[in-house]
Amino acid sequence: MNQVSSFLLRIGVTPFSQLSMDTGTPAAADTAKQPRTERGRRTLRKLLDAAAVEFGERGFHEASISGITARAGTALGSFYTYFESKEAIFQALVRDMSEAVKVAAREALAEPAPALERERAALTAFLRFAAEHKEVYRIIDEAEFVDPESYRQHYETTGARILDRLREGARKGELRADLEEAHAWAIMGMNVFLGLRYAVWGEGDLPAEHVAAIAGDLLAKGIAADR
Amino acid sequence: MNQVSSFLLRIGVTPFSQLSMDTGTPAAADTAKQPRTERGRRTLRKLLDAAAVEFGERGFHEASISGITARAGTALGSFYTYFESKEAIFQALVRDMSEAVKVAAREALAEPAPALERERAALTAFLRFAAEHKEVYRIIDEAEFVDPESYRQHYETTGARILDRLREGARKGELRADLEEAHAWAIMGMNVFLGLRYAVWGEGDLPAEHVAAIAGDLLAKGIAADR
DNA sequence: AGGAAACTTGAAACCTGGTTCATGTTTCAA
DNA sequence: TTGAAACATGAACCAGGTTTCAAGTTTCCT
DSSP, X not given: OOHHHHHHHHHOSOHHHHHTTSOSSSTTSOSBOOOOSHHHHHHHHHHHHHHHHHHHHHHHHHOOHHHHHHHXXXXXXXXXXXXXXXXXXXXXXXXXXXXXXXXXXXXXXXXOOOHHHHHHHHHHHHHHHHHHTHHHHHHHHHHHHHOHHHHHHHHHHHHHHHHHHHHHHHHTTSBOTTOOHHHHHHHHHHXXXXXXXXXXXXXXXXXXXXXXXXXXXXXXXXXXXXX | OOHHHHHHHHHOSOHHHHHTTXXXXXXXXXXXXXXXXXXXXXXXXXXXXXHHXXXXXHHXXXXXXXHHHHHHTSOGGGHHHHBSSHHHHHHHHHHHHHHHHHHHHHHHTOSOOOHHHHHHHHHXXXXXXXXXXXXXXXXXXXXXXXXXXXXXXXXXXXXHHHHHHHHHHHHTTSBOTTOOHHHHHHHHHHHHHHIIIIIIISOSSSOHHHHHHHHHHHHHHOSBOOO
């Protein structure tokens, strides 16, 4: 039906089976009520896709359940067959998208490359992804206020992943040996803000490669004048 | 009464006179209705301080006007003597705080120093400020959804300021000559995320100086292994 | 084929909290 | 001192959106 829909579909056939496993509180283990028939799965998917559009376009509070069901082409009451509340579907969406970002990054890092090269590739992929799915950006960001736990989890996981790469690079002697968590967060912040400025706000004035090259170069040499 | 209050007071005697000048739309020129008596100014200040606490603690949508007036010790109706709506006071607050962050940075950069040194000092000051005023952080962040115009303005201004410093450093031969806007945004993103992780979330586990040293070092040399 | 469980439906109950307003009180300049 | 403008008050109004529910319809297993 649209970009978001196809993007959600691309994630995998059963995104919710992924979601249900990694939750801390047992009570919140399942954000969505599991459908038991094919028809149910279809409706659930329609609701999630519609919610991505509605939340992305109007933000959590401006968005309305009836807006979601209208876009999904289902009755208002059906919503509550699958989600306990507006917050619940938002949470499901955030975790779904967090996963999607992760997958996109993993794909970009599939083949081996020098450590600095990998960071540049990761940023390029992220910028492309952000430009393609601005709603994702917005929804994850808004989670800071609507669902802080998921927000925190998203960035802590992402940061840990970057740190892993840095350590790997250090092990191979390509990066400094003293890199720690703060370095990973610095890089992550860099990436996120460049994404906001050039992928989400920018009208494509600077291509992803160029921005990624600048950041990569900054990581490689710093900004001091050559001695 | 509390940290926020004193922080607001420190900004200057008439923060609102500053606010009223730089608005694009003429309609929204004055976010707050100017009080004409001393009593009025006191009430306005009380409302703003209370709003900072209420919004900081509960977020925009959880926050309620009655919560604000209760904290301020005024009647519900009085609110509308000074602000047209919930959005209006939020906007006033965001611009006020954006200004406050700016001022804090300016103070930290008062005396001259080498360019790289200055960036480190700016980050240290920012981290201290963020730790001291976590509400500020939260409120400015939430502006992305409640008052996007102010949000954008805040970061564009901040980014431009950083770029100025970079250009100045390049002029003096201390920094590379090819620095551009993207570098400034990369540094800004770095700073913001380090602030989120270590000043706002962190329980002070890493001191501001240490985090700033890491970032400063990253800017100076990059993360590649020494050749 | 048959029936229980899964799912759908949309009108209406229900809440919550922003906003208004008519009535008082305080300020302050003349 | 005085009165007009500024400011304070809080009960009541009201809009909008979430959530419920009782009555169907569809699925799917045996």
